Amino acid sequence: MCGVRRASICDAVPEADVARLATAAMDGVAKPNETIIEEAGPATAFFNVTSGTVRLYKLLPDGRRQITGFATMGDFLGLAASGNYAVTAQAIDTVRYCRFSHARLRTLIHDIPLMERQLLSFATAELATAHEQMLLLGRKSARERVASFLMTRSRLSCAHRQSATHFILPMARGDIADYLGMTIETVVRTLKKLRDEGMIEVANTRDVIIIDSISLRRLADCQAGFEPGRG
Amino acid sequence: MCGVRRASICDAVPEADVARLATAAMDGVAKPNETIIEEAGPATAFFNVTSGTVRLYKLLPDGRRQITGFATMGDFLGLAASGNYAVTAQAIDTVRYCRFSHARLRTLIHDIPLMERQLLSFATAELATAHEQMLLLGRKSARERVASFLMTRSRLSCAHRQSATHFILPMARGDIADYLGMTIETVVRTLKKLRDEGMIEVANTRDVIIIDSISLRRLADCQAGFEPGRG
């Protein structure tokens, strides 16, 4: 019995089918920095995160890393086009999840056709997020990237019924850097600058308070003129 | 009656259902630079490209553009998570397509459940491509980006039953730049350098011949040591 009922994939599943879902799922826990799925590894299961935060990333042979996203409660891991996973998924903190083997999921999808629609809907939403991130990586400045990141975290906090102006970052500077396509140093300097300019407050390196959300949003959305003379 | 039979989405549709598909589809043509779907516009239809090349992009308020991908024969446009399109789709050259209204597609999916699986499969493949592009945009150098782009075009040419070493780029330098997250000038200079180094040949700005595919691939995959002293 796992937290599957509260998770996004299963929200649309009729109450009557939840029991059947539960029999197909298996609980699991991953410790910090434990790898849950590995890029290019054979795709044998789907995962549904029930708590904690996961980093999804791809590596280059020389070690350069691009984090393609973070997964939290309700998110879905393991969609694979070919028979192999496209990205590595690694626990940032302690992560709890439900695991569905492909074989079981197949029969499940057969029994609950709505499930497939749910998966398509999830994949499509992910695709839109990926496109947004491509815009960030290809065309935004360091300032704009960090501002966008903070606004996204703020929205996420809000969606989890928590404060939009005060939230805690589960990931370290290095994760943020590899997510935004920059270096740790530039992330630190940019955060410091936003702090000095009075847009945000940062405590204990993980604790963020958004002071001037108007300016921050304008910066994240790349609307000019948030502060004349400092382009 | 459109080229729908040859297109990827419908490949898996039983021959018997093709007729039903055809009744739901409507032919269309887009002239160069004509917009087919618009970012944030209400999503009312799906499109299946049958010939030509489409650029998919997002814009920033100040005009910066990120091309998220190119669509060609067999590709699918218009997957939308919310009720609105995520990216703009614009014809590069003359584009022919099939159009399915959402309403009709819905009944179609009801009739042909396999269709939904096909859509999910397409979306998942797109997602993997997007992740690959995020790695490129966030972590690769200009040289590596251009090499990756050329290798991708080579693979595409190959998949279309044409030469892997000689192909024609349907898009202009500006499109390549906005796809790779760089400027036109840097694209030009990088291509020139690869030409000077004997990896490729370029004629008429659109005609590419890959001379040294080993080195080019090594560069694209970011494996060091392709040419000592010129890192």
Added chain:
DNA sequence: CGGTCACTTGATCGTCTTCAATACCAGTGG
């Protein structure tokens, strides 16, 4: 305490952008 690890800060460097000029090519009309 001495160790490690993450974060922060400073100085320097290089890649890519920006700005500007020029070349090129197709189409148009004198």
Added chain:
DNA sequence: CCACTGGTATTGAAGACGATCAAGTGACCG
């Protein structure tokens, strides 16, 4: 036929943004 035009491509010079390199700080832990 040839100037003229508009768009795309190319090349050069200068500058900026962010990366790299290096040092220092602080927290946590054995």
